Amino acid sequence: xxxxxxxxxxxxxxxxxxxxxxxxxxxxxxxxxxxxxxxxxxxxxxxxxxxxxxxxxxxxxxxxxxxxxxxxxxxxxxxxxxxxxxxxxxxxxxxxxxxxxxxxxxxxxxxxxxxxxxxxxxxxxxxxxxxxxxxxxxxxxxxxxxxxxxxxxxxxxxxxxxxxxxxxxxxxxxxxxxxxxxxxxxxxxxxxxxxxxxxxxxxxxxxxxxxxxxxxxxxxxxxxx
Amino acid sequence: xxxxxxxxxxxxxxxxxxxxxxxxxxxxxxxxxxxxxxxxxxxxxxxxxxxxxxxxxxxxxxxxxxxxxxxxxxxxxxxxxxxxxxxxxxxxxxxxxxxxxxxxxxxxxxxxxxxxxxxxxxxxxxxxxxxxxxxxxxxxxxxxxxxxxxxxxxxxxxxxxxxxxxxxxxxxxxxxxxxxxxxxxxxxxxxxxxxxxxxxxxxxxxxxxxxxxxxxxxxxxxxxxxxxxxxxxxxxxxxxxxxxxxxxxxxxxxxxxxxxxxxxxxxxxxxxxxxxxxxxxxxxxxxxxxxxxxxxxxx
Numbered sequence: 001x002x003x004x005x006x007x008x009x010x011x012x013x014x015x016x017x018x019x020x021x022x023x024x025x026x027x028x029x030x031x032x033x034x035x036x037x038x039x040x041x042x043x044x045x046x047x048x049x050x051x052x053x054x055x056x057x058x059x060x061x062x063x064x065x066x067x068x069x070x071x072x073x074x075x076x077x078x079x080x081x082x083x084x085x086x087x088x089x090x091x092x093x094x095x096x097x098x099x100x101x102x103x104x105x106x107x108x109x110x111x112x113x114x115x116x117x118x119x120x121x122x123x124x125x126x127x128x129x130x131x132x133x134x135x136x137x138x139x140x141x142x143x144x145x146x147x148x149x150x151x152x153x154x155x156x157x158x159x160x161x162x163x164x165x166x167x168x169x170x171x172x173x174x175x176x177x178x179x180x181x182x183x184x185x186x187x188x189x190x191x192x193x194x195x196x197x198x199x200x201x202x203x204x205x206x207x208x209x210x211x212x213x214x215x216x217x218x219x220x221x222x223x224x225x
Numbered sequence: 226x227x228x229x230x231x232x233x234x235x236x237x238x239x240x241x242x243x244x245x246x247x248x249x250x251x252x253x254x255x256x257x258x259x260x261x262x263x264x265x266x267x268x269x270x271x272x273x274x275x276x277x278x279x280x281x282x283x284x285x286x287x288x289x290x291x292x293x294x295x296x297x298x299x300x301x302x303x304x305x306x307x308x309x310x311x312x313x314x315x316x317x318x319x320x321x322x323x324x325x326x327x328x329x330x331x332x333x334x335x336x337x338x339x340x341x342x343x344x345x346x347x348x349x350x351x352x353x354x355x356x357x358x359x360x361x362x363x364x365x366x367x368x369x370x371x372x373x374x375x376x377x378x379x380x381x382x383x384x385x386x387x388x389x390x391x392x393x394x395x396x397x398x399x400x401x402x403x404x405x406x407x408x409x410x411x412x413x414x415x416x417x418x419x420x421x422x423x424x425x426x427x428x429x430x431x432x433x434x435x436x437x438x439x440x441x442x443x444x445x446x447x448x449x450x451x452x453x454x455x456x457x458x459x460x461x462x463x464x465x466x467x468x469x470x471x472x473x474x475x476x477x478x479x480x481x482x483x484x485x486x487x488x489x490x491x492x493x494x495x496x497x498x499x500x501x502x503x504x505x506x507x508x509x510x511x512x513x514x515x516x517x518x519x520x521x522x523x524x
Contacts, residue, residue, distance in 0.1 A: 077438035
């Protein structure tokens with residue numbers, strides 16, 4: 001589904017990631033961990049095509065990232081739901097409209113997914129806040145709204161960057177639960193986090209693989225967790 | 226062509242949802258409308274100017290080219306004899322039609338604008354004027370024959386007067402057209418500036434839209450629609466006001482000069498109506514170019 005082959009990524013000065021190979025199979029559940037600044041966000045951006053690798057190859061749904069046009073990237077984003085570390089919303093629209101935004105921009109606002117908007121909002125526990133504006137939400141509510149927005153198009157993959165970054169433990173578990181449920185529905189999930197407790201909590205419920213960025217390389221973390 | 230028409234049709238039909246994704250931008254809206262209105266107002270005048278000077282050039286060209294004048298200055302006693310001689314020549318010159326000796330009263334009328342109606346014409350040694358209609362005679366040949374048989378007769382075929390007048394009118398018409406071009410370019414520049422400002426102010430909106438999978442055309446269209454609409458509204462207002470102002474100009478008196486001739490005539494009134502769609506087109510192209518340039522900066 002998403003494949004990275006000997007990918008190198010450099011920022012101005014030096015290499016941040018080198019020789020990274022990764023294959024996200026449909027229905028898999030991955031954690032991505034590593035110290036701050038190790039390149040977790042960069043790796044995620046490579047996965048959803050926001051960044052071009054300095055060298056090596058990235059294939060998203062079988063298509064080479066280098067050959068993708070801007071429209072291809074836009075269409076891919078409808079198949080890959082992304083939850084960002086700092087969730088960005090359109091502050092002049094209501095929470096419900098923001099969650100439905102992917103449908104709106106792809107011309108499917110009247111499609112069947114739109115019927116599930118209310119369901120989706122109650123699933124992430126935001127039904128009461130549906131008509132609020134995003135700035136009125138708390139950190140955890142914003143994360144859940146972002147998750148709802150990421151999944152409304154019923155994407156094949158969900159990439160989440162520190163989805164529990166600024167929420168308490170209880171809320172973290174709740175968000176994790178949502179992601180696990182999505183994985184059970186067959187979605188590929190990749191979560192970048194440095195919260196090892198979260199990973200342990202997940203491993204109890206789902207067969208998750210843990211990837212770790214260490215010394216610019218990607219390793220498969222084993223039994224030490 | 227069909228694709229362009231479809232794009233325009235889509236654009237005019239509007240998309241309420243796409244319009245909502247870009248937040249409303251209060252004050253700059255009014256500035257864009259005002260600019261478009263002012264530019265359209267000026268364009269109406271530039272258009273009126275070039276049409277009026279075009280008409281003027283045609284009129285001078287035609288009226289003066291069709292006639293010529295022969296002036297006979299001779300001592301009192303000889304004038305009648307020379308006039309008869311000249312008439313005899315003219316009647317037999319191919320290409321000259323309707324030679325006519327101007328009467329004393331007609332000459333007096335011609336001089337009236339310069340010397341007033343009370344001029345005692347009878348006491349003045351005025352030259353005799355003969356008017357003729359040009360149907361393609363040979364001016365040089367006629368001059369030679371005149372100098373041989375009526376030494377006091379001078380042929381004036383008006384080219385000396387006509388050329389600089391027509392050149393001035395043509396130049397004026399060109400100035401009007403250049404002004405219209407400049408107005409169009411200025412409109413494009415102003416709309417580009419204001420579109421750039423709107424795009425910069427909405428950088429976060431654009432980022433979010435790209436993030437959730439909006440294609441560039443979708444985002445660009447939301448801005449393009451808004452600016453094209455404003456330019457259209459403004460230009461329509463400006464054109465109507467401009468046309469009104471021209472219609473209210475003091476009526477063109479037939480003997481009047483150039484200034485009172487400024488305006489549109491008959492079907493010419495339709496011409497300024499192309500200004501609003503033109504302004505809309507300019508705004509469409511300018512905003513589209515600006516939007517795609519800015520969008521290139523977002524992944």
